[in-house]
Amino acid sequence: MSATTAxxxxxxxxxxxxxxxxxxxxxxxxxxxxxPAAGLLLVFLTYPLxxxxxxxxxxxxxxxxxxxxGLENFQYLLEDPLWWNAVFYSVFYTGxxxxxxxxxxxxxxxxxxxHLPFKSLLRAIILLPWIVPxxxxxxxxxxxxxxxxxxxxxxxxxxxxxxxxxxxxxGSAWPARFSLIAANIWRGIPFVAISLLAGLQxxxxxxxxxxxxxxxxxxxxFRFITFPMLLPILAIVMTFSIIFTFTDFQLVYAIxxxxxxxxxxxxxxxxxxxxxxxxxxxEGAAIAVSMIPFLVFATLFSYFxxxxxxxxxxxxND
Amino acid sequence: MTDxxxxxxxxxxxAATAQPETMAWDxxxxxxxxxxxPLACFVIILLFPFYWMTxxxxxxxxxxxxxxxxxxxxxxxxxxxxxKHLLFNTAYPHWLVTTMTVAICATFLSLFSSTLAAYAIxxxxxxxxxxxxxxxxxxxxxxxxxxxxxxxxxxxxxxxFDSPLALILTYPTFLVPFCTWLLIGYFKSIPYELxxxxxxxxxxxxxxxxxxxxxxxxxxxxxxxxxxxxxSWNEFIYALAFIQSSENKTxxxxxxTELVSGDVYQWGALMAGSLLGSxxxxxxxxxxxxYYVSSLTGAVKE
Numbered sequence: 289m290s291a292t293t294a295x296x297x298x299x300x301x302x303x304x305x306x307x308x309x310x311x312x313x314x315x316x317x318x319x320x321x322x323x324p325a326a327g328l329l330l331v332f333l334t335y336p337l338x339x340x341x342x343x344x345x346x347x348x349x350x351x352x353x354x355x356x357x358g359l360e361n362f363q364y365l366l367e368d369p370l371w372w373n374a375v376f377y378s379v380f381y382t383g384x385x386x387x388x389x390x391x392x393x394x395x396x397x398x399x400x401x402x403h404l405p406f407k408s409l410l411r412a413i414i415l416l417p418w419i420v421p422x423x424x425x426x427x428x429x430x431x432x433x434x435x436x437x438x439x440x441x442x443x444x445x446x447x448x449x450x451x452x453x454x455x456x457x458x459g460s461a462w463p464a465r466f467s468l469i470a471a472n473i474w475r476g477i478p479f480v481a482i483s484l485l486a487g488l489q490x491x492x493x494x495x496x497x498x499x500x501x502x503x504x505x506x507x508x509x510f511r512f513i514t515f516p517m518l519l520p521i522l523a524i525v526m527t528f529s530i531i532f533t534f535t536d537f538q539l540v541y542a543i544x545x546x547x548x549x550x551x552x553x554x555x556x557x558x559x560x561x562x563x564x565x566x567x568x569x570x571e572g573a574a575i576a577v578s579m580i581p582f583l584v585f586a587t588l589f590s591y592f593x594x595x596x597x598x599x600x601x602x603x604x605n606d
Numbered sequence: 607m608t609d610x611x612x613x614x615x616x617x618x619x620x621a622a623t624a625q626p627e628t629m630a631w632d633x634x635x636x637x638x639x640x641x642x643x644p645l646a647c648f649v650i651i652l653l654f655p656f657y658w659m660t661x662x663x664x665x666x667x668x669x670x671x672x673x674x675x676x677x678x679x680x681x682x683x684x685x686x687x688x689x690k691h692l693l694f695n696t697a698y699p700h701w702l703v704t705t706m707t708v709a710i711c712a713t714f715l716s717l718f719s720s721t722l723a724a725y726a727i728x729x730x731x732x733x734x735x736x737x738x739x740x741x742x743x744x745x746x747x748x749x750x751x752x753x754x755x756x757x758x759x760x761x762x763x764x765x766x767f768d769s770p771l772a773l774i775l776t777y778p779t780f781l782v783p784f785c786t787w788l789l790i791g792y793f794k795s796i797p798y799e800l801x802x803x804x805x806x807x808x809x810x811x812x813x814x815x816x817x818x819x820x821x822x823x824x825x826x827x828x829x830x831x832x833x834x835x836x837x838s839w840n841e842f843i844y845a846l847a848f849i850q851s852s853e854n855k856t857x858x859x860x861x862x863t864e865l866v867s868g869d870v871y872q873w874g875a876l877m878a879g880s881l882l883g884s885x886x887x888x889x890x891x892x893x894x895x896x897y898y899v900s901s902l903t904g905a906v907k908e
Contacts, residue, residue: 312810314730321726322738324719325782329745332757333779337748340756348759399645410649412895417652419891421840423858424880428655431662431873439658442673477652535749538842542862556751556843563755564847576752587747
């Protein structure tokens with residue numbers, strides 16, 4: 289033992305070579321560490337974002353680089369009833385789906401916050417819709433919504449006798465719109481529930497004890513303790529949910545592809561249809577760019593949600 | 607991050623203090639109606655599409671389209687025909703391999719770059735590091751739906767169109783921000799003193815990263831890896847826009863574009879394909895579900 293330590297002490301203090309020293313120089317190391325991530329994001333995220341905005345002002349098509357046409361694409365979109373329809377459905381879809389997801393997700397989180405047997409198994413099962421590829425579960429929904437062999441119609445018509453005819457889920461505009469929203473809510477519940485459950489578990493039980501001693505009702509405890517304490521996480525999760533619901537593509541593309549008669553186009557599916565199979569890259573980019581104002585709005589919402597969180601928990605900026 | 611996991615444990619000991627709902631006046635029947643019944647409904651509704659997918663995948667066609675003579679909720683005579691058709695008459699195995707390759711490569715690429723970036727932002731603490739962190743957070747808020755058209759033109763000009771490499775290079779745009787964000791949170795939970803000790807002992811920064819920080823961050827790396835893998839497995843819009851030839855398609859795209867053809871939908875084969883495409887992620891996820899849930903909740907709280 290002592291021999292080895294003596295050896296270690298006697299070893300001459302070797303000078304590391306220049307490469308090692310360069311990598312130990314903090315500014316260079318920070319630069320080198322950030323390089324792969326920053327490079328990837330600048331090349332494949334920031335540049336395309338700028339390129340997309342530029343494309344929106346050109347008349348590029350597939351195979352031909354376009355010329356600057358100014359606001360022509362946007363003027364065209366403003367007169368295009370399909371675009372207005374997509375804007376309407378995107379907002380409607382996001383609004384109803386977000387309300388549904390958060391109402392049901394909050395309810396599920398409150399249920400899961402109780403003392404339950406098989407808690408971790410239950411959580412694992414509940415996250416499943418979120419794990420499985422959206423397109424694949426969307427195909428399952430497509431089959432559930434089949435006009436002839438829908439299992440929901442079968443239950444309502446044959447078993448319960450509530451209806452006389454099968455429901456035509458995807459055949460006409462409004463049922464198709466609501467069917468897609470239902471599928472989106474189904475997929476969104478797990479994420480909301482598990483995130484909010486995490487928030488619920490950080491609320492100190494002593495707050496509830498104090499409220500109980502003061503003779504509060506269950507509703508008062510929810511309204512004045514659970515909800516305000518949950519608000520910061522709620523704001524963040526909701527921002528993400530709104531952004532990704534508004535720009536949703538997979539679900540609609542898989543189930544209806546924007547049909548029947550273009551009634552269920554979201555902005556993203558319309559942009560895809562015009563841009564890639566249709567070849568009108570400039571116009572598709574203009575539709576995609578028209579989503580940005582909504583996203584900026586949602587991000588600001590997130591920012592103020594975060595600011596409120598720091599104020600509530602008394603955290604400093606770190 | 608840790609207190610989310612720690613809190614439920616004491617709650618189980620004395621449920622009465624933690625959960626006012628279960629106080630003495632709360633009867634069992636009431637608990638049944640307000641808790642277990644809605645919970646059962648949630649579980650049934652959340653699982654039903656998977657159950658339906660499985661049942662359809664193993665039903666013979668005769669049962670599939672006849673609800674009158676056969677009970678639709680059960681399989682009369684299970685068959686493997688749909689799966690056999692999928693494996694031998696379509697390029698399904700090929701799609702699985704492509705998807706797996708793309709997902710694994712994209713995961714490693716993004717794990718590598720986001721670990722370094724998270725280390726630089728959280729531990730090297732250079733001037734303006736918090737702004738870099740904020741920029742990466744904002745990058746996560748840019749959805750693929752507004753990037754795919756310009757990316758498609760870029761991919762075409764780079765000569766990567768119809769190549770899995772295009773997907774491997776573009777998937778990190780949504781994986782890197784997420785992993786970096788998750789790992790920053792994880793690195794924050796590792797005591798800084800450990801690194802200081804190593805610095806005093808004369809270790810270089812890279813040695814510290816490799817021999818001290820990374821081994822301690824393994825759980826964080828695993829959960830970031832699972833997230834990346836499932837996210838790239840599930841990705842759809844880039845794969846749909848950048849890939850044209852049948853053999854290079856990923857599973858979600860291929861099922862929707864190759865199996866859905868003609869007027870008669872082969873529901874059995876479609877459901878079998880969806881089931882097989884979901885299984886790898888579901889199995890992968892079931893091994894690491896605890897990491898997954900804790901990091902999901904941790905990432906949200908961070």
